[in-house]
Amino acid sequence: MSKHFEDARYYLGRAAEHAKAGVKEELEPVEARVKELVGVGEEEEPExxxxxxxxxxxxxxxxxxxxxxxxxxxxxxxxxxxxxxxxxxxx
Structure with missing residues (x-):
């Protein structure tokens, strides 16, 4: 495989990791709000x-x-x- 393709594959993987981390970070407040509205708390023990x-x-x-x-x-x-x-x- 050409060095250019190897480099492109590497950088696409890194970009995907960064995009995933960014989406997770952006959705954390939404997740917390939904859990609050639903009444799911981390202190509760699961059944x-x-x-x-x-x-x-x-x-x-x-x-x-x-x-x-x-x-x-x-x-x-x-x-x-x-x-x-x-x-x-x-x-």
Whole structure:
């Protein structure tokens, strides 16, 4: 590609970046006004999404399953200990 085309492509890209930044800067007051009229503030927390609710539910279920597993292991250990105690008493 000719050096002239490479230069032109570079400067067109820069011009597009500057145009984008200028439009954004010009529209910031309009955006703020619309948000004010609509009542959308940055301090408001967005409503939790379905994914967030599912993750919370899964975490709760995981914790419950972990607790139940610990109880089952403790119960099994107690039964094994009791069984071994009876074996020792019978010998």
């Amino acid at each position: 939790s999404s379905r994914l967030d609710r599912l993750q919370t539910d899964l975490k709760r279920i995981e914790e419950r399953a972990e607790g139940e597993a610990r109880e089952a292991v403790a119960s099994a250990r107690a039964r094994v200990k009791e069984y071994r105690g009876h074996d020792a008493a019978e010998e």
